[in-house]
Amino acid sequence: MNEQPHTTVDPDPVVEAYKQDVDITLLRENLRRTVTQRFERHAMLQELADELRRAGRKLRSGK
């Protein structure tokens, strides 16, 4: 990946508050993966989310 230039912006208090909710361990795991592995993992999780939504709809419809 190309080297990315960094810009400096004053910290936004809302963003700073949201940072407390971010699981940094997941980010570290992702950074250890290749870009392709990150997308493969995303596709897997998306598939799981779709399946859970389907199961939820089925439960709500009582079928």
Next chain:
Amino acid sequence: MNDFRKILEALRNARAEFILIGGMAGIAHGASRLTEDIDVVYLRTPENIIRVVTALAPYSPYLRGVPPGLPFQWDARAVQRGLNFTLITDLGAIDLLGEITGGGGFEQLLPKCVDLEVFGIPCRCLSLDGLIETKRAVGRPKDLQAIAELQLLREAQRPSD
């Protein structure tokens, strides 16, 4: 579910010029947030519009969230007349954007891009700083949450002092 790989392959095989932005670009940089669609900014030259149209045509693109049966025809004329298209295709949802808030069009975004290889396919992707900048310009609560994660990713990648 989105078949991101096939969408990338289709755009690449048609030699379409585009930049990956949004949630999928965040994932490329290591973000953990799930996203449902693929956002790309495309170059709005007549030649490139034909390439983009050709790339997606086999996958039945249709405007997302509008009633079926509207007289929408996926062709270069439709893309030329419009700018930003939120589409549903056989491969999933794709937002095809001529311009974005806080970032402009393809040529304005180009200096803020990095080159990636995904599934062996080379593609341009908005940089972490570019993503943060555009999400800050949009400023919805979900964008601020995404910025928090992207900033943490940037901090995690900086060499320690």
